[in-house]
Amino acid sequence: MFFITCDSMFTEIFNNSYVILGLIFLSVTLTTALLVIIGQGLLASYETRYTGRMGGMMEELFIFQNAKIIFWINMIGALLAVLFCMLLSRNVLLTIIAGVIGFNIPRIFLFFARKRRYEKFDRQFVDALNVLANGLRSGMTLVQSVEIVEKEFSPPLSQEFGLALRENRLGVPIEDALVNMSKRIPNDDLRLVTISINTVFTLGGNLVELFTNIAVLIRERAKFEKKTKALTAQGKMQGIVVGFLPTGLGILLFFADPSLMNYMFGTAVGIIALVAMILLQLIGFFLIQKITAIEI
Structure with a gap:
């Protein structure tokens, strides 16, 4: 008798539309709250990683701003781009x-x-080496010559040498400060100079001749690089045309006749063809760039 009464009571409860709507509302609310909590955790984790990477990149550029500003600019840019695209095409x-x-x-x-x-x-950097050589030739120390470079040149070279000087004033030897600069700037010539300076400081040598010879070497190599770029310019332009001309034509056709191009985006065959086309374009572009890239 008790089970029959409970069964009839539950039947009456679940037959009530307000109870069903209440349960649906409760389940949707709990699911939404759970998704919001998970989304906030994922967003906070990604924001921390992203701001760490962007903060390092901004410090390299001597941009001392909060990296979170860039993150939220990215979010706003993505939202505006999505809304703009939805207005033009669904x-x-x-x-x-x-x-x-x-x-x-x-x-x-x-x-x-x-x-x-x-x-x-x-x-x-080439002109800075000549200034360093002239400073040493006139009887200055390496630190004094670096100070002249900081004063006479514009950023970014003045910023990097100024940072090396500040490290030196805090007790870091000037040769180690220049090594730290070579770690911040991916420049093979700078790395060669810092290694040579450490060698001279350890074993002895003439820094004036060192800076002069490296400056001459860099200038001659720059001339050869310009000649090489002039000879390979046609091949690089072919790579750019191969990579971007089909994409440009596709964009023009999309705006000229959207209904025709919708087959490329709305069907499985069109999407497969689109992906294959993009892959072939990228392969052709990078192959031509690889052929015309000459390491000096």
Whole structure:
């Protein structure tokens, strides 16, 4: 009798639509709260890793800002790119690609800024060696010659040599401070100079001749590199055309006739063909770049 009464009571409860709606609301709320908690943990973990990497890159560029700002700029950029793509096209694949590109725009900007910084340092370094040689020739010490380089040159070379001087004032030997600079700047010539300075300080030698000879070597190699770039420019341009011309044509056709191009994004055969095309383009591009890249 008791079981019959309980069964009829539960039947009446579950036949009540308000109870069912309440249970559905409770389950959805708990699931949403659980997903939010998990998402917050994953987001915080990714934010910590991302800000660590970006903070190191920003320190290399002497940009002393909070890396969390870059992270949230990335998030806003990804959101705006997704919304913009959804307004133009409701294609899921294009929306995902737009979100990834929007999220990585600040990172791409910092990557090219760092590349330009290294290239400018390479151009300044030859003249800095001549200044160091002239300073030593006039009777100055290496530290005094480095101070002249810091004052006479513009960033990034003045920043890097200035940091080496600050390390020296804190008790680090100047040769070790220059070694630390060579670890921050991926420059083979700088690494050669620092190794040579340590050798001279350990075994003896003439720093004036060392700086002069290395400067001459760098200039002659730069001339040869320019000639090589001029001879391989046509092959590199072919690689760029092979890599980007089909993509450009696809974008133009998409805006000219979206219904025709939707077959490429909305069907399995089209997606497979699109992936194969991208892979073949990348293979052709990198093969041509590899052939025309000559190490000096």
